[in-house]
Amino acid sequence: MKSTTPLLLETRSLHFRFGQRPILHDVHLQVEPGSLYGFLGPNGAGKSTTMRLLLGLLRPASGSVHLFGHDLARHRVALLDRVGALIENPSLYDHLSGRENVEATRRLRGVAAGRTAEVLELVGLTDNAHRPAKEYSLGMRQRLGLAIALLSDPDLLLLDEPTNGLDPNGIIEMRELLQHLCRQHGKTIVVSSHLISEIEKMATHVGVIQEGRLVFQGSLPDLRRLQTGRSRLVVETQDAESCRNLLPRLLAGATVAAPGTLWLPWLSQEHTAALAAELVAANQPLYGLRLEQPTLEDTFLHLTESRTAAV
Amino acid sequence: MEATLLPAPTDFTLLPAAPAPLTQLRRSLAADTLKLKRTAALRLTLLSGAFPVLITFLIFFFKGDIIMKTGGSPWPRFISTSWQTAGTLLLPLFVVLLTSLVVHIETKATAWKHLYAQPVGRGAVFVSKLLLILALNAVALLLFAALVLGAGLLLSVLRPKLGFVLATIPFETVVWMLLRTYVATLGLLAVQYVVSLFWRSFVVPVGVGMGAVVATIALLSWEHADKIPYAAPLGTAMAMKMEKATLTVAHELAKHEWYSLGWFAGVLVLGYVLLLRRNVS
Numbered sequence: 001m002k003s004t005t006p007l008l009l010e011t012r013s014l015h016f017r018f019g020q021r022p023i024l025h026d027v028h029l030q031v032e033p034g035s036l037y038g039f040l041g042p043n044g045a046g047k048s049t050t051m052r053l054l055l056g057l058l059r060p061a062s063g064s065v066h067l068f069g070h071d072l073a074r075h076r077v078a079l080l081d082r083v084g085a086l087i088e089n090p091s092l093y094d095h096l097s098g099r100e101n102v103e104a105t106r107r108l109r110g111v112a113a114g115r116t117a118e119v120l121e122l123v124g125l126t127d128n129a130h131r132p133a134k135e136y137s138l139g140m141r142q143r144l145g146l147a148i149a150l151l152s153d154p155d156l157l158l159l160d161e162p163t164n165g166l167d168p169n170g171i172i173e174m175r176e177l178l179q180h181l182c183r184q185h186g187k188t189i190v191v192s193s194h195l196i197s198e199i200e201k202m203a204t205h206v207g208v209i210q211e212g213r214l215v216f217q218g219s220l221p222d223l224r225r226l227q228t229g230r231s232r233l234v235v236e237t238q239d240a241e242s243c244r245n246l247l248p249r250l251l252a253g254a255t256v257a258a259p260g261t262l263w264l265p266w267l268s269q270e271h272t273a274a275l276a277a278e279l280v281a282a283n284q285p286l287y288g289l290r291l292e293q294p295t296l297e298d299t300f301l302h303l304t305e306s307r308t309a310a311v
Numbered sequence: 312m313e314a315t316l317l318p319a320p321t322d323f324t325l326l327p328a329a330p331a332p333l334t335q336l337r338r339s340l341a342a343d344t345l346k347l348k349r350t351a352a353l354r355l356t357l358l359s360g361a362f363p364v365l366i367t368f369l370i371f372f373f374k375g376d377i378i379m380k381t382g383g384s385p386w387p388r389f390i391s392t393s394w395q396t397a398g399t400l401l402l403p404l405f406v407v408l409l410t411s412l413v414v415h416i417e418t419k420a421t422a423w424k425h426l427y428a429q430p431v432g433r434g435a436v437f438v439s440k441l442l443l444i445l446a447l448n449a450v451a452l453l454l455f456a457a458l459v460l461g462a463g464l465l466l467s468v469l470r471p472k473l474g475f476v477l478a479t480i481p482f483e484t485v486v487w488m489l490l491r492t493y494v495a496t497l498g499l500l501a502v503q504y505v506v507s508l509f510w511r512s513f514v515v516p517v518g519v520g521m522g523a524v525v526a527t528i529a530l531l532s533w534e535h536a537d538k539i540p541y542a543a544p545l546g547t548a549m550a551m552k553m554e555k556a557t558l559t560v561a562h563e564l565a566k567h568e569w570y571s572l573g574w575f576a577g578v579l580v581l582g583y584v585l586l587l588r589r590n591v592s
Contacts (some may be wrong), residue, residue, distance in 0.1 A: 006324060033323060055428040057591040069324040077330035081430035091425035093416065095349045108342040108429050139419065155323060191504075 006069055008033040008156060008188045009054065014063035016049055016212075023049050024212045027063070031190060031205070036182040037201030038220075039192040046212040047192040048088060051160045054190070055085055067156065078174065081109075084154035086162055090145025094134035098125055098144055101133050105148045119147040122177075138165030146174070150181075157181070157189045163198060175202045200224075227293060230302060231266040236288035246282045250275050266291055330445070335431040339439035352412035356447045359405045360455030365395040368462040373475045375466070384479040386463060387541050388559035391551050394488060398548025400524065403541050406448065406496050407520030413444050414507035414516070423511065427591050437583055438582045441504060448496060456489055479560045487553065488560055491568055495547040498540030498574030499523070505582030537567035540574045 009031035016024040024046050031037045041047045052058045056063055056076045065072040067079045092101050102116045120126050123143040128136070136144065142165055149157060159178075163171045179202050181187040193199050199206060205225045208216040216223065240256045249269070251292050254264035266272070270290070279286050294302065330338070347353045371378065371389060379385050417423055426436055460480060467475035500521075507516040520541075527541040536542050546567040549561045564572075 008323060052424070052591070055424075057424055057427055059588065059590060068326070075329070077325060077335070077430050077432050078327050080428060081327050082328065083428075085425075085428045087428065089421060091420050091422035093346055093420045096346065100345060100348065103358050104342045104345050105425075107345060107431065108338050108426075108431060110334065110338050271319070282339050 006033075007031060007066070007176060008068060009037075009068040009190065011050075011053070012064050013065065014050075014053060014065065014160045015061045016046075016053060016058060017061045018049075021138075022212065024053070027209070027212075027214050028217075029054075029214065030217065031188060033187060033188050034182065034186050034281060035204045036178060037188075037190045037205045037207065038199030039190055039207050039209065040194070040196055040199055041192070041209035045209045047194075047209060049212075050209065051085075051087055051158055051190075051192060052159055055080070055083070055087070057087075059130075060083055061186055081152070082155045083158060084149035084152060084156070085158040086142075086145045086149045087158075087159075087160045089164070090148070092133045092136075092141055092144060094132065097130050097132055098136065098140075101144060102129075102148055102151065106151055108154050111152050115151055115153075119150050121305070122150060123147040124173075139167060139170045142166055142170070142174075155187060157187055159189065159191045159306040161192055161194070163193070171198065229234055230294045232294070233264050233266045233272060233275075234279050234288070234290050235262040235263070235264070235279070235286070236260055236291055238285045240285075243279065243282075243284050246284065247275070247278050250278055260287070327379055330430060332435065335435035339431055339435045340442065343439050343443050346416050346569060347413075349381055350412065350416060352409060352416070352447065355405070355408055355412060356451045357454065359401070359451050360397070360458050361392055364403055364455065364458040364462050366396055367393040367459075368466065371466055371473065372470060373558055373570075375470055379473055383474075383556045385466075385473050385475055386481055387551075387553055387556070389463050389466075389475070390459060390481065390485065390551075390558055391487075391548075394492075394551065395545075395548045397455060398492065398544045400528075402492070402496060402544040402548075403499055403524045403527075404521070405451065407499050407524065409447055409451070410444055410500060410503040411507050411513055411516040411520070413440060413447070414433065414504070414511075415513045418511045418513065423591050433587055434583070437508075437586065444500065448500060449493060450494075452489055452493055456485055460485070466506060484551065484558045484560050487562055488547070491547045491550070491564060492544060492561070494564060494568045495543035495571050498571035498578075501575040501578040501582070502540055505578055505585070508582065508586055535588070538570050539570055543567045543571040 007030050009029065011027050011029040014024055015022070015025040027050060029050070039047055039050070039294065045107070049058065052275055053060055054067075054072075056072050070229065072079055087091055093104065096104065099116060099120065102120060106113070106116050117126070120129050123146055125140065125147065128140065133141070133144065142162060146159070146162060149159065163174050164175060175198070178189055178191065182189050191199070191203070200220060203220055205219050206216065207214055216226065235243070237260055240258070240260055240262045243262060244251045244254055244256065251264060254262045257263045276286060276289055367389060370392070371385070377384065378388060415424060427433065463475045463480070464477065466473055468476070503516055503520050506519050510516065523541045527536075527539050530536055530539065531542060531545070537546060546565065550565060551558055
């Protein structure tokens with residue numbers, strides 16, 4: 001089924017260089033229609049550069065960007081008519097009011113006049129629309145930027161770190177709004193972030209970029225599986241060394257992290273249960289037995305070390 | 312696989328029609344005009360003409376009787392003094408500031424990335440801002456001319472002895488001067504516009520412009536001075552002549568004004584080619 005669904009956004013072997021410095025290597029993004037695609041990577045990995053390439057702001061050294069099945073380089077203006085974007089900090093004119101800021105882009109896109117009030121309402125800025133944008137807080141600016149991106153009711157939304165500067169409440173609101181747009185209105189959304197915690201709460205698909213290479217791309221469950229495969233079981237006991245000698249089979253892959261702590265790769269629930277039972281049977285005190293998920297940093301490090309794209 | 316199980320055919324692959332170039336330009340202009348609200352560029356346009364007129368007004372108000380000792384109509388003296396005050400330094404500096412300020416509206420808002428991600432071509436963005444600057448430049452010049460005549464008429468009330476009479480205003484000369492001065496500013500306007508777009512900062516184009524204006528003054532006696540776009544407004548201000556106690560100016564473009572037009576066309580084409588395919592960071 002997957003192969004028959006045409007991709008809404010696709011990059012084919014995208015390369016980008018800044019002067020002589022290579023920034024992106026062979027990036028193959030594949031975004032299916034109706035998905036909420038989380039584009040993850042540490043700062044400086046090439047997220048913003050990729051986003052700019054997707055909008056035709058930068059010209060690729062080689063490769064191509066396809067939106068709605070068409071080459072961006074050939075039909076840029078026509079394709080951008082169906083794209084809303086928020087790149088890094090929102091571009092706001094401080095001398096204009098919030099409403100006038102929306103109005104400027106509305107005129108530029110030739111969108112119906114009534115949309116200005118609608119999008120301001122949608123992001124909850126109606127009451128502050130008359131105030132100059134320079135008085136807006138970081139969170140309000142971000143919301144105004146989102147309102148501007150939503151003006152043309154675009155089929156594709158490209159949002160670069162949209163939760164930057166938002167407080168916890170604002171982050172939740174933004175997340176709910178994006179999920180609503182995706183599920184109820186069938187919008188396709190690409191959201192970049194450096195926080196996996198943020199992405200895993202809303203994304204349906206995830207791409208991970210590191211040092212300009214796409215090191216993982218797939219659905220969120222795919223990423224979860226990859227993470228669980230790398231989970232670690234931590235055993236806390238009296239004497240780690242003697243435990244390992246007592247149970248050589250069950251503790252074959254274990255390392256002694258501290259005199260009373262053992263680390264071993266998580267294998268299965270059965271294995272964990274058996275280990276607990278055997279330790280108790282061998283008269284060893286079991287102070288703690290827990291599963292540790294690798295952190296975002298661990299996952300990234302692992303993904304970059306292996307340099308394999310699990311597409 | 313049964314056809315009924317296939318997902319409904321999505322029509323997202325239908326390519327929408329891009330807005331026509333003139334529609335893009337109209338939309339860009341509508342947006343750019345709105346962005347002018349409450350900007351320094353707009354205030355500068357509305358107020359810049361007042362300064363040279365005010366100086367000339369004060370000179371005539373306090374020392375007019377000495378200047379007009381020989382009699383005759385004071386209009387030629389009044390108009391040429393105002394125009395030369397404006398043309399030497401103020402008009403080129405005005406054009407430098409105006410172009411830099413208009414372009415800086417986008418730079419200050421970090422809006423270039425936003426602008427170029429909208430469904431308007433780079434050509435529309437380029438032409439729209441250029442038209443806006445050309446219009447503001449024209450408004451400023453017209454306001455200047457209106458202020459000159461208005462100040463003269465005010466003097467006719469405050470200092471009736473000086474002889475500022477409505478009937479003796481050399482209208483034809485004023486109209487030709489307006490036209491020729493406008494043409495004379497076009498060359499440096501284009502250079503400043505492209506410099507502003509290329510460097511996307513406020514300091515660089517203003518620095519380049521001020522430097523060029525000052526250097527031009529030093530180079531005025533050079534035989535190729537008429538080819539420098541920054542010298543053209545002064546050249547035009549000096550083109551007025553007193554003939555038989557009236558102010559006249561040739562009803563045609565002088566060489567330096569043709570050079571100005573040449574700079575305008577050449578620099579804009581070159582700038583557009585340079586900027587068309589440029590990366591936007």
